[in-house]
Amino acid sequence: MSTKLQSRGEKATRAGFGEALLEIGSDEKVVALCADLTESVGMKKFAEKYPDRFFNIGIAEANMTSIAAGLTTTGKIPFIGTFANFATGRSFDQVRQSIAYSEKNVKICASHAGLTLGEDGATHQILEDIGLMRSLPHITVIAPADFSETKRAVKAIYKHHGAVYLRFGRPAVPDFTTDDIPFEIGKAIELNSGIDVTIIACGVMVWRALQAAYKLEEEGVSARVLNMHTIKPIDVQAILSAAKETGAIVTAEEHQINTGLGDAVANVCARSFPVPIEMVAVMDKFGESGTANQLLEKHGLTSEAIIQKVKTVLKRKAMTA
């Protein structure tokens, strides 16, 4: 199945969110709320087309979070949009009590996540959001890989009854995923088959994982690539198959090494089928100003870094064999 996926050009994941939100807006149950970032997060077209069902709450994200929870009590499906930092870190207690504990059907749509937010710097570059959200019961956590997958994810979470944290980003990134494999919440997508090692990635690191796998193939290493778009509930079966069939795992994410995808994967393996695991992530540091690519480079979130971790994990695999 290893037809190499190609980029069809670069598009922002937030634009995918905006397009899909506009489409599902035909359902009158769908309402959208934003905290003074309407254009930035991709909600402008929805706001223009459905002004009665769009509420700008101003710079008050905690308030917006609880308002959305209240809207669900009248049968609405609220999509709230803001930067990931404000959607999670700033509003954690509101997400916890008003949404997760109260089991409300709110879709928390968080843009500008991670280092790729770029020049604004560390104050806005949240790298802890996946950890914050996946620590909460009753909440689904999704980080799509590109524009097209973000669109599919938005349509999937609209149909799914329950709280969702959807993480996407600011910059234009390669758009490469296809409709061949339908987007199913909680089900990882195998983008490249392989038998020596599995690279498990989410968000912008999926493209880099693929580039790493293609390069490794030239070097004679067969790397499976899993697009783990849903971090919670994590696809335990796909992880355990990877562990059993390839015997080594490298995770890759635009997030702190603590509490993110890597921890989620390691948790599954440690409890059921331990194999050597290496992690590509931000090493317990805050970000800084710079372009998205400069920051990814500086913090080691590249396909080259993934290749290095694959080589390390393969050595460990050989030692334990």
Add this chain to the structure above:
Amino acid sequence: MTETEIYTPPILETTDDLAEMARQIRRDIIRLLTMAQSGHTGGSLGMADIFTALYFKILKHNPQTFWDDHDQDFLFLSNGHISPVWYATLARAGYFPLSELATFRKINSRLQGHPATDTHLPGIRIASGSLGQGLSAAVGAALGFRLNKSSNFVYCLMGDGECQEGQIWEAAMTAAHHKVDNLIGIVDFNNQQIDGEVRKVMGVEPFADKWKAFGWIVLECDGNNLADFLNAARLAQSLARKEKPVVILAKTVMGKGVSFFEGTMPDGTNWHGKPPSKDHEAKALNELPPTRFGDF
């Protein structure tokens, strides 16, 4: 639990009838708190009159169709720690069996220390306890009513100490900006919080002026006088639907109804967060004679 165990709420015509029910709810509060040996006595007793008036006179509600029928008034309790008065009132209004009041704060109970939805207790639409979130939720429900072209009201109960939380004012600003005029806020204005008097811990005055400045219509009443509160609630309904939210600042006495629980103690403490002992229970029930409705 069977349907037959659910209390059939009486029709309460006069304020004397309501006062008797409020006394019964106070007895229920004292008894369930003593059984639990945990929970908030003062605010619960102070709000017994308002809860009685709301559930037996003001709210358009139907316990039988609570889960399915949105065509009723919604009530949100933002200061969830006064759950004892809410639970006692809900049971007396026919939402769940009276006997369940004995399970308050105990393992496997639907009556959590602070109101929860995951135990599926009829009457509760969102969890509350971490303060400041309820008014936002109520604003959301009121916006939903507007979109659904519903003619019902959303009521939101808050504490005065709770109004130290910034989110209350974010929600207040939002309600005015979006012309949420089907929302009636009720603040338990008892000047008490855990560490003592609100004015000493972190003053909220000029309280009415603050709400007015945030774009609300403000009414003030004696929250322990049933007739006065009923007038205020009906006035609030008549002033609503004019593109402005309405808030009632209801002056109450923490611990109302039991002399030795009322207000501030000589040592500066209060009965905000303490349950009665068995000894306190007996003395308190002496001050609240039995009613024709009977204890649970």
